Amino acid sequence: MPQMSRRGQLVGESLTLFVVTMVVLGLMLIFFFMIRSINTGATDTESMKSFALEDSAWQSLKAYANTPVNIEYGGENVKLSMIGLIRLAKIDNSYENILEKESTKIFTEVYGNNNYRLNVKDVFSIGRVESVSSAAQPDIEVQKSQESFTDEVSSTLKLSDVEITLYLKTK
Amino acid sequence: MIIFNKKGQILGSSITMAWKLFLIAGLALFVALTVGSVFTANRDVRPAEASILANRVMDCISDNGMINPNFNVKDCFLEDNELYVSANLTSMDSNFSRNIISGDPAMGVFCKIQDKTKEGATYCIDQKYYVLINNQKVEKGILELTVGVKKYAANV
Numbered sequence: 640m641p642q643m644s645r646r647g648q649l650v651g652e653s654l655t656l657f658v659v660t661m662v663v664l665g666l667m668l669i670f671f672f673m674i675r676s677i678n679t680g681a682t683d684t685e686s687m688k689s690f691a692l693e694d695s696a697w698q699s700l701k702a703y704a705n706t707p708v709n710i711e712y713g714g715e716n717v718k719l720s721m722i723g724l725i726r727l728a729k730i731d732n733s734y735e736n737i738l739e740k741e742s743t744k745i746f747t748e749v750y751g752n753n754n755y756r757l758n759v760k761d762v763f764s765i766g767r768v769e770s771v772s773s774a775a776q777p778d779i780e781v782q783k784s785q786e787s788f789t790d791e792v793s794s795t796l797k798l799s800d801v802e803i804t805l806y807l808k809t810k
Numbered sequence: 811m812i813i814f815n816k817k818g819q820i821l822g823s824s825i826t827m828a829w830k831l832f833l834i835a836g837l838a839l840f841v842a843l844t845v846g847s848v849f850t851a852n853r854d855v856r857p858a859e860a861s862i863l864a865n866r867v868m869d870c871i872s873d874n875g876m877i878n879p880n881f882n883v884k885d886c887f888l889e890d891n892e893l894y895v896s897a898n899l900t901s902m903d904s905n906f907s908r909n910i911i912s913g914d915p916a917m918g919v920f921c922k923i924q925d926k927t928k929e930g931a932t933y934c935i936d937q938k939y940y941v942l943i944n945n946q947k948v949e950k951g952i953l954e955l956t957v958g959v960k961k962y963a964a965n966v
Binding site: 645649652653656659660663667670671674677684687688690691692694695698699700701702703704705706707745746748749750 | 819822826829830833836837840844847848857858860861864865868872874875876902935937938939940941942948950952
């Protein structure tokens with residue numbers, strides 16, 4: 640066993656103490672920020688409003704998915720659910736118009752014109768949608784870009800083949 | 811090998827021991843302060859309670875977005891004079907509408923008091939939902955829900 644000098648022992652002990660001090664201070668700092676985030680976090684009024692609004696979006700999406708719609712299919716009047724219509728519009732995009740019209744009517748009446756946006760993945764988007772087209776080059780395909788709200792909450796209804804997201808403005 | 815004198819050794823270990831004690835005392839103080847700040851903080855949980863109650867009422871009266879026109883909110887929560895729920899169901903396809911209130915209707919007025927720390931002030935949350943009304947045929951409708959929580963003494 641190597642013999643350590645008394646000085647070496649003292650230096651080693653001091654170094655250990657220094658490292659322990661640093662670790663303890665670091666841990667205290669981490670805990671301080673954790674406690675601070677708990678104290679100022681999720682219970683404030685705004686975040687509770689967002690929580691309630693998120694539930695509103697979720698409940699509205701469930702009703703929206705089950706909303707009955709009458710469409711003309713092969714010369715016959717057919718009754719479908721909104722989910723059925725979305726599936727149909729995915730196959731035949733001529734049904735996108737009626738889908739957009741019905742969806743806009745529903746959500747504009749409930750949440751107001753500028754307070755929501757709806758996105759049905761790979762099918763359509765409504766609400767705060769800005770059309771960008773060039774008059775000089777009419778052959779350029781019209782692009783639609785959806786403008787997001789600064790403060791918004793969202794709920795997504797996911798089925799195997801359909802994904803609908805409703806965004807609601809919080810302020 | 812350097813020989814330390816006895817006095818120096820005692821001084822060195824005293825400094826180390828003092829530092830260790832200081833570290834332990836600092837830790838104890840930190841734990842007391844942080845835990846104390848969590849447990850003694852005056853927290854108004856009415857916004858949380860109102861939001862949770864609104865969600866609960868909605869879950870209770872609707873089934874996959876479908877609402878029975880004869881719905882009742884009284885069975886959805888334990889009524890007391892500190893809670894207030896007003897539900898207004900309106901059809902988008904017909905003239906059907908229904909408004910039911912559970913709790914003290916006067917609390918609806920106290921919702922308008924802006925300063926929620928004033929005695930008697932009620933914290934209220936207004937929610938709108940798109941719903942389907944099972945009214946012989948399925949109709950599109952809007953449910954406006956106002957949930958109020960008084961509980962002044964417990965929160966302020």
